[in-house]
Amino acid sequence: MILIVDDKYENLFSLKTLLQLYAYETDTAASGEEALKKILKNEYSVIILDVQMPGMDGYEVAEAISGLNKTRDIPIIFLSAVNIDKRFIAKGYDSGGVDYITKPFDNDLLLLKVRTFYRLYQQRKELKMVEDALRHEIEMRKRSQQEIEQINSLLEFKVEERTRDLTQLNKDLENRNAELAQYAYLASHDLQEPLRKIITFIKIIDEKYLAGIPEAKEEMTKVITSSERMRNLINALLSYSKLSSVSYYTLVNLNDVIKDALADLELPIKEKKARILVSTLPEVEAISAQMRQLFQNLLSNALKFSKTTTQPEIKITSEPVNELSLDAPSVNTGNYIRIHVRDNGIGLDESYIDKIFVIFQRLHGKTQYEGTGIGLAIVKKIVEKHNGLIGVKSHEGEGATFTIVLPLKQNNNTN
Template identity: 50%
Template sequence: MRPVWTSFQFILESLPQIAFTIRTDGKIEYVNKHWFQYSADTQAFPDIHPDDHICDQWQKHFENGLEFSGETRLKHLTTGDYKYFLLKIIPVLQHGAIVRWVGTFTDIHQQKIANEILEHKVELRTRELLDKNSELETTNHELQQFAWVVSHDLKEPLRKIQTFSHLIKDKYLTGNDEAISYLNRSISSSARMSRLISDLLDYSRLSVTAHFQPTDLNALLDELLADFDETIREKKAIIRRAHLPVVETIPSQIRQVFQNLISNALKFSRPDVAPQVDIRCETIPHKELTGATSPGGPFCRITIADNGIGFDEKFLDRIFVIFQRLNNINAYEGTGIGLAIAKKIMDKHNGLISARSTENEGSEFILVLPFVQEQAPAPVKTEN
């Protein structure tokens, strides 16, 4: 046994860690050279930080013959500084019985300090993010309140401008075509400003959390087309539609998406060409604008196609940006916010929106929606 024990001591002596052995009676049997950086006595454990209770924990494992592992801080004999170590003690068995224990102290000080610094930074960053989120929520609420108040304060004088302009035109300008023309321009401009304010208010409301619920898109489309009934008759438009699914949405918002797209399809029609709008739907396996269909897929892809004036696809990135217009404001009314609203709503629904188009041939707008929202926000009351 002596040669084996000598070899074992040689191995322990060559380790970079503090190494030691303990007899079955709990007395220290052997220590390597690194021991003496932290203890001057071969029979005395190094000084352990008073806040660490690792000796009590080890004693329970020793009494039950169990392997032990734990972190502690040891006091350096020369500097008096405490450093972090990982203590591991395992039993050595012979014929099923414990004959001694072998232990090591592994220096983990730099790793521990680095982890503490990292944890501190993460804690600070988390606190900063929570503070920023709280500030953003407050700011969003204030902006919503501001948008609501301002929209009403701005709309009221606009209504008066339009009302009194009509009165002046009807009562005092009969036969004065030039004055009527000027006044009509003023009325049109104020009406356009009123629409812009309404659209801005709609855009600001999208940041308010709302409740997702199963929505029959067929019923939603029925209501919407009923609202467009007069425009459809006037333009002799043809609407073709496929059966649409039930999807988890915020109904008022997804209605706005369909309303904006169908309104554009009817508005941006070619002169002397009756608008045709085709609404198609397919089930797909992945959240993508193109690709194969799948009967049991978790997403639906809805296409709203028209035969209108279209646009150059090099401007595709611009059409979903607020206040971006590709058409003459005098030829086609609008505020340049509708598609930006649609994009924001689709993002909020974890969906996609894009378009394909050819000038003077028509456009296709593609919507991708999940049938079920994975994480629906908690319902809150929206303010009117």
């Protein structure tokens, strides 16, 4: 749940409406005091906090939240239309905020930040649950060890040996968790925070001082574009690196996954007036978040490389097969599902097909099509992590068809 704190009703209403459009559960508080009472009673994943409020201002509320063990890890995003000077922004970060957005703000940018911090908080929460479960398991095993020693002293050596193995395993897991947490912090804070400040201050300079200087404004736009491209690259690299972590397979409804991906791409679909046709897909054993990222990247790629003279049309179809093969004949029931994502875009020369799945590989200039060169590399890595295959067929000017073969059931429950 997301808590919105602002003393103005119209601001609370507009932010709440915006977030609810994207299926976020929200709560509101009209003062700092009310916010603190709610935070002690409820659990929140993100707090959007107005700076200038009567009574306790946003900085005081943030310091209070950061000072409590229960709430100090909740991401706080400051919003301010008045305190936009550098010293106020710096004070926001010093008081415990993870971001500082000045009004008026871009809705899409705010949603992107909310989504990012929301997911980071949920991941941190899940990691803590795993650590608590592991700690509980160790305690249970220690008690069992004592009981076994009391019942049969002959098993003492084996129990001690097993305990040493479990202790070492616990240390290894803790080291892995620490490395993962350190990397996530590095990517999301140490790299992104300075970049966010750069973008924020550049935009302030652009809006405040360059309105009457067209040439300077044009050059500043190039700086902003490059900074945004760098931020996208950092986020893409973080997504790519996360694919190496251990995950659990569950039964995933691919139809629901594609609906979620289409919801995330609602704006570009509307802008390009794209037509999306999706046939009924089966359930597979998979990692749900990665399946969503796979289809989102493929759909985004098809929209990006659509023709300007033709309405974009993307078709997603599937058929069961009995072999892990891109060309195996379809059957009524099989152990694998073969999925086709077809588009009517600009296509590509078949001689470049082997290159498109290589990280940082781009077939077009940055000025022609935006992107990081990581999207299809992520798709390929997800497919391989699910023990599947991926291929593409295309001709220039005739669109492209990406084909994915996935097992319906995985041989083990983790990867």
